[in-house]
Amino acid sequence: MLILGGTAEARTLAAALAQRPDVECVSSLAGRVSRPRLPVGKVRVGGFGGPGGLTEWLRDNHMTALVDATHPYAEGIRGSALAAAPLAGVAYLRLERPGWTAGPGDQWHRVAGYAAAATTMAALGRRVFLTIGRQHLHAFTGLPECWLLARVVEEPGPVPRHVTVLRSRGPYTVGGETAVLREHRIDVLVTKDSGGSLTAPKLAAARALSVPVVMVDRPAPPPELAGQDVVHDVIAALRWVDRLARTGPGSRAGSTRPPPRRHAGGPGSGSTR
Numbered sequence: 001m002l003i004l005g006g007t008a009e010a011r012t013l014a015a016a017l018a019q020r021p022d023v024e025c026v027s028s029l030a031g032r033v034s035r036p037r038l039p040v041g042k043v044r045v046g047g048f049g050g051p052g053g054l055t056e057w058l059r060d061n062h063m064t065a066l067v068d069a070t071h072p073y074a075e076g077i078r079g080s081a082l083a084a085a086p087l088a089g090v091a092y093l094r095l096e097r098p099g100w101t102a103g104p105g106d107q108w109h110r111v112a113g114y115a116a117a118a119t120t121m122a123a124l125g126r127r128v129f130l131t132i133g134r135q136h137l138h139a140f141t142g143l144p145e146c147w148l149l150a151r152v153v154e155e156p157g158p159v160p161r162h163v164t165v166l167r168s169r170g171p172y173t174v175g176g177e178t179a180v181l182r183e184h185r186i187d188v189l190v191t192k193d194s195g196g197s198l199t200a201p202k203l204a205a206a207r208a209l210s211v212p213v214v215m216v217d218r219p220a221p222p223p224e225l226a227g228q229d230v231v232h233d234v235i236a237a238l239r240w241v242d243r244l245a246r247t248g249p250g251s252r253a254g255s256t257r258p259p260p261r262r263h264a265g266g267p268g269s270g271s272t273r
Ligand SMILES: NC(=O)c1ccc[n+]([C@@H]2O[C@H](COP(=O)([O-])OP(=O)(O)OC[C@H]3O[C@@H](n4cnc5c(N)ncnc54)[C@H](OP(=O)(O)O)[C@@H]3O)[C@@H](O)[C@H]2O)c1
Pocket: 004, 005, 006, 007, 028, 029, 030, 032, 045, 046, 047, 048, 049, 050, 051, 053, 054, 069, 070, 071, 073, 074, 075, 076, 077, 078, 080, 133, 272, 273
């Protein structure tokens, strides 16, 4: 089985499958981060070269199943996995954690993309805590009236003078996030709807300090995902593996229920990276 990873769910799944003598598993990482958290078991690193390269890799390595447990915003690899699985004749599962939902006291502004997020951000405040990673940072840096505290895992390269880079990697605490918001006098938080508990404390801190949140919505599910096996936590993914082990890779094993929405940081909301 190939697990497309880079998330906590992928690592938890790989660790659980490492205990099973009947499943041989390889985890795949994109290789974007200099010191990645490595999953248990076999790991390969780097892109496959698109859907064609992934199809070839699955065939060459005699895979029978592919679990796409990548981040909800990793659209490129999700599309590759959806295209490659049928071409290589392997069973496909999407493991995607549920998004966050606003609760009492939250002031969330949901937007459909990064450009809309930048406009909404500028309408709401002047001192911004930007937690969308480095890939889309450029969408926010063209508004010099907004001072940005941009939290990223890896160095983003040169940034304008009104942007301060804060390099760090979660998990975070509500106390720590509250201190960041206070210390930098943040008046608006910008985030993706990553879901999970590891980065949710910023939302609790924003709620407590009445800081508005601009929430960039998840990319729409591609049409190819319709009718595919989709689960929303590792337990369900392990059940899928069990069914697959019983019935063989030619059969459908999963569930396609829509993801249950959970309150940010609520019980069972999972992990984020
Ligand atoms: N986007 C986020 O906010 C975010 C947050 C946390 C973790 N991550 C993790 O970081 C990785 C990259 O995310 P992204 O948003 O840059 O992805 P992306 O835009 O979907 O991926 C771009 C390209 O990177 C390669 N790639 C991505 N994930 C891969 C994997 N697990 N194994 C092998 N190659 C992979 C593929 O290259 P080829 O076309 O050459 O195969 C893919 O086409 C993913 O594994 C994701 O789970 C992403």
